Amino acid sequence: MIETLTKPATKSAAFEMKDLNLWYGTNHALKNISFSIYRNEITAIIGPSGCGKSTFIKTLNLMINTNPSVKMSGEINYDGMNILDSKVDLVDLRKNVGMVFQKGNPFPQSIYNNVAYGPRIHGIKKKKELDELVEKSLKDVALWDEVKDRLDAPALGLSGGQQQRLCIARALATKPDVLLMDEPTSALDPISTIKIEELVLELKKKYTIVMVTHNMQQAARVSDKTAFFLMGELIEIDATDKIFSNPEKKQTEDYITGRFG
Numbered sequence: 543m544i545e546t547l548t549k550p551a552t553k554s555a556a557f558e559m560k561d562l563n564l565w566y567g568t569n570h571a572l573k574n575i576s577f578s579i580y581r582n583e584i585t586a587i588i589g590p591s592g593c594g595k596s597t598f599i600k601t602l603n604l605m606i607n608t609n610p611s612v613k614m615s616g617e618i619n620y621d622g623m624n625i626l627d628s629k630v631d632l633v634d635l636r637k638n639v640g641m642v643f644q645k646g647n648p649f650p651q652s653i654y655n656n657v658a659y660g661p662r663i664h665g666i667k668k669k670k671e672l673d674e675l676v677e678k679s680l681k682d683v684a685l686w687d688e689v690k691d692r693l694d695a696p697a698l699g700l701s702g703g704q705q706q707r708l709c710i711a712r713a714l715a716t717k718p719d720v721l722l723m724d725e726p727t728s729a730l731d732p733i734s735t736i737k738i739e740e741l742v743l744e745l746k747k748k749y750t751i752v753m754v755t756h757n758m759q760q761a762a763r764v765s766d767k768t769a770f771f772l773m774g775e776l777i778e779i780d781a782t783d784k785i786f787s788n789p790e791k792k793q794t795e796d797y798i799t800g801r802f803g
């Protein structure tokens with residue numbers, strides 16, 4: 543019998559960090575971080591408060607640069623380019639690497655305008671094109687049926703879970719490649735949380751997702767890889783199942799078994 547050997551598909555990295563260091567003034571917040579984030583995977587970032595999770599995720603689209611006290615060294619390679627190099631086009635980077643924050647933070651404008659905002663900034667003016675993008679983005683987050691008859695209504699009139707899905711639609715409307723999510727469900731009730739988790743699993747088919755979460759069950763439920771940070775260091779990154787069942791490092795085990803944090 544002839545056995546067919548299937549080669550494991552080589553995964554391509556969306557981001558490759560090499561010796562990434564970050565300081566807020568003299569506070570050394572990220573220390574020699576080196577790892578890769580792979581395409582079409584969900585990578586969860588976990589660790590106790592103050593370990594550098596939000597700082598790290600904000601480096602991936604250089605949102606961190608809005609803080610003038612921040613200094614960085616090392617490399618963050620994205621799309622064949624070290625984004626810490628000053629030549630990088632920030633508008634382009636943020637179009638490709640979208641971000642969703644802890645609390646759904648829609649603009650105080652209509653549902654339609656919230657989603658059309660990014661495409662308009664990137665030069666899309668034609669109403670038909672914008673209408674299509676708004677519809678597609680809202681369908682992608684399973685919000686279209688709930689809001690299609692009130693696109694001109696204020697976004698702030700939506701429920702918390704709907705606002706968060708709207709913010710994800712807003713991020714998707716610029717057709718990003720990567721979606722960064724900083725504790726996207728921490729302000730939501732359990733049902734809205736499950737809806738966002740289902741959505742994230744669906745979005746993984748098309749996007750690379752990096753998610754900071756305080757909720758270890760959430761990391762276990764949705765992510766492919768989990769990275770454990772502690773005091774600015776990456777202690778361990780591995781397949782999520784491995785991290786939660788048989789981590790290599792004692793600090794990881796202590797954290798996931800609730801011994802600290």
Ligand SMILES: Nc1ncnc2c1ncn2[C@@H]1O[C@H](COP(=O)(O)OP(=O)(O)OP(=O)(O)O)[C@@H](O)[C@H]1O
Pocket residue numbers: 566569571589590591592593594595596597598609
């Ligand atoms: N704007 C800032 N200015 C100065 N130091 C900061 C700033 N933001 C964060 N830090 C410091 O950087 C370190 C990492 O903070 P960060 O917010 O990234 O941690 P975190 O893991 O996301 O925490 P949490 O889970 O509480 O949100 C902490 O020591 C924090 O005090």
